[in-house]
Each structure stands twice: as structure tokens, then as C-alpha cells.
Amino acid sequence: MTDKRNKALIEALLFASPRPIGIDVISEVTGMEPANIGDILRSLVEEYDSESRGFSLLEVAGGYQLRTRPDFADEVGALFLARARRRFSRSSLETLSIIAYRQPVLRSEIEKIRGVDSGGVLRTLLSHGMIRVLGRKEAPGRPILYGTTSEFLEYFSLRDLESLPTLQEVAELDTDDAIVNDEGDIENGHRDSGENNLYADESGGGEGEESATGLLDDD
């Protein structure tokens, strides 16, 4: 099999697969060497980026997946009947962040950080499949431990938990919070189509001391 054909083959698999597909699966299906597959995938990532295609190849949730670019959110979104118009509430996002960075974590720990009751938010996040019960802590009352799911990784285009941006130390309190108007459009946020910002998951910059590598692996 020529290199060109191998590349096309992998492309076909990526195109057809509705979920992120890992190197191991590709290897199993094609019989190709994982190292070779990895090289081809990396070259595909670059290729799609450099040629301003309508989609990019992203590493999410431990696999690779073709995803449309956010530039075309409106038009592509029009294809889908039930496109999400609104987003998570701030309460949900705060809770989700706490769980993402501190898992496994107890409800009481979450509530201690947020300073408010979080039962309703937890239930919502559970029902959306963003978080799950990891188990119970061996302590009086055997309280429930929470963690994030692979759906969470897929939803935010994260490769793995280690790709979460480093938690910032609070140097100043002027986080540039975005203003969202009634249409749900960001007026001054950072969200843009540039891959550099959003897809560079490697926690390069940041003044934070605490890194996300202390997290448990998501099985």
C-alpha cells in the first residue's frame, strides 16, 4: 500500500466515524503500524489547517475527529433541528470547572468553594452527561465522588484532562469577562476562529502554579 493510499484510507475512516477514533482502532481496522498512523494523522492535521478547509482534525477524548470550524457555526447549525441556542449557565460552568480540575470531588467540597448549594446544578450536569459518579468516599456517610465524562471532553474539544488550561493564579481581578447580548453573541470575548487560541490545549502560557497533571486519568 502506498503512502498516498494509506493517507486516503485514514481520511475515509475519519470521515465515516461518528465518534472520535483512536490510533489503536485505526490500527486494528487497517493493519497499519501505530507510529505510521500517528505520522499520517499529524500531517492531516497540518494539511487541513493550512488549506483553510471548512473543518479541522482535532484530538478529542483520546481519539481523532473531524470537526467543522466555528466560523461556520450559524450555517452548519442550520442543518440541525435541535441546535443548542443557549449555553450552560454560569453556575453550571463553575461547578463543571471545579469538578474537572479537582476530580474526584465531593459535593460538599464543591459547595465550599462556590459558597452555595449545588444540588440542582449537579443534577443538571449529570442529566446532560457532563459529569458522572465515580464512586463513594470511604468516610462517614459514604458521600458521592464526582468526575467528568468523556462527553465532557468531546463537548469542549479536549484531548484529555491534562489538556485543561492551567488554573490561573489571581494576579489581578480584571478577567476580561465577555459580554453576551440577547442574541447569544459575544461582544468582546476571545472566541474566534483562530486555531491558535482555542485548539492549543497544551498548557503553555499562564502564570499559574497549579497544573492539571495531578488529575486522575479518565478511564
Added chain:
Amino acid sequence: MFSWWFDLGPWTLDEQMTTETDHTNTEESTLALYRIEIDKFTGPLDLLLHLIKRDELDIYDIPIAEITRQYLEYLDIMREFNLEVASEFLVMASTLVYLKSRMLLPLDDEEEEEIETDPREELIRRLIEYQRYKTAAHDLNMRPQLGKDIFVRPELEDKAHPDDHFIEASLFQLMDAFARVLSEAEKRRPHEIIKDAFSIEDGVEHVWSAFENKKSMKFDELFTGSENRRKIVTIFLAILELMKRRQLMAVQQDHDGPLRLIVEPAEYSGRPPGE
């Protein structure tokens, strides 16, 4: 325009985004308070951070008296607008008042020697910790989100082999499915008094006879024809019992998909119970 619509499956969200409006003019602080969407603070810490940021206070050296005044003023406004003030806001109010008293009143000489720490320290620590996650939450939200900003090939419903690819349903899915069945039945319930007893073993029998030789069934199908609430509950208990005995397994194809029950799935063999 299009003759088909794709089903997005689990990626539909129906929660509101709440926002922070920008306030930089501290001279109009009272007026500014009125302009805020009053119900949008997620908690007392959120409110405090807002006040600190708005008035450009030093978080490491919070002017307690001033911030307490503003905080209490804010609670008044909330009540003015007939908004429910969550108890946590009140707890924080009393904490602030207490801190204020600690800062104002001189301590006895004895106490002063023992207590070297700034009484505000705990609050500051909490605020800083909370701010970290608030920022993280904001950054997370800035990412493109699946189903809203970026899209992928939708799942195909695999009609040929419905049981080949599934995930084990969680307790919540099971409870939700049962609640749905129950409320459906409530609507159709005739007004009768049912006399016969229906035990769990009867329920087990009902389940097995519904299955016949089938290997799997839709959860809802086990309840068709049963309108008696007690019978429905008992059937559900029977299902749970069979799941406990590891003779049945509750599964779904994807997170929001319909629940199915599988007979003696291979996954259970060799697995220790309670796993």
C-alpha cells in the same frame, strides 16, 4: 431548504447563559446596582467579587466596612424587587458584619497576643479560590462547543444490531424512564379499586413472559397494558430485582437514547457482583 433534519442527540442544551454586565462607573454605584440583572449572581462570593472588581478594591486588603455596607444595600435591593435571597447570602451578610466588628473593636491585650492573623484572611482565601474557578469556567465557555459552534457527523441509528453497541444505563436514566412510564399510566388510569395482590414474584413472571424468547426488549414495552399504578411499581421492582440477580441489564445506545433491557448479558459473566 433541507428535506431532512439531523438529530443532535445528547448535545442539546436548554440552559440559559447568564451574563455579567460591565460596570466601571463607581460614582453611580446605586444606579449601577439597579442596572444589573439582579438574579444573576451565582452566590455571595460572586457578588462580593463583583463589588470588589467594580470598585477596584484590593482583594488582599478589603475595606470591610465599605463592602459590608454595599453588600447589605444590595440585599435590600434584591428584597425590594421581591427576589428570593438565598440563605447563603444571609450567612455571608452576618459573616461580613462579624468581620467588620472584629476590625473595629480593639481586642483585649491577651487576645491580641494570641490572634495574629488577619480576621479577613479566611474570606480572602475563599474569594481567591472561587475566582480561580470562575475564571476557569469563563475560559471553558469561550471554547467552541459541540453542537453549538462546531459540528460532527451525527450518529447513525444502527437498526440492524441494536444490542451491539451500548452503554450501561445509569441509575438516573432508569429512574427517569420509570417516572415517564408512571406518569403516562397516571393519565390513562381508570377509576377503579384493584383487589388482587401483585407480588414481586408475579412481576418477575410478567417480565419473563413478556420477554418470551427474546434477548432484549425496550424498557417501556414491559409496561404496556399495565395501568394499575401498583402493578407498574411492582414490575419496576421486579426489573430491579432481576438486575440485582444479574439476569437483566439496562442499556442505551447513547446517552439520551431509549432504555433497553438485555437478558443475561455476557458482560456479567465473570464479573464479581457489586462491581
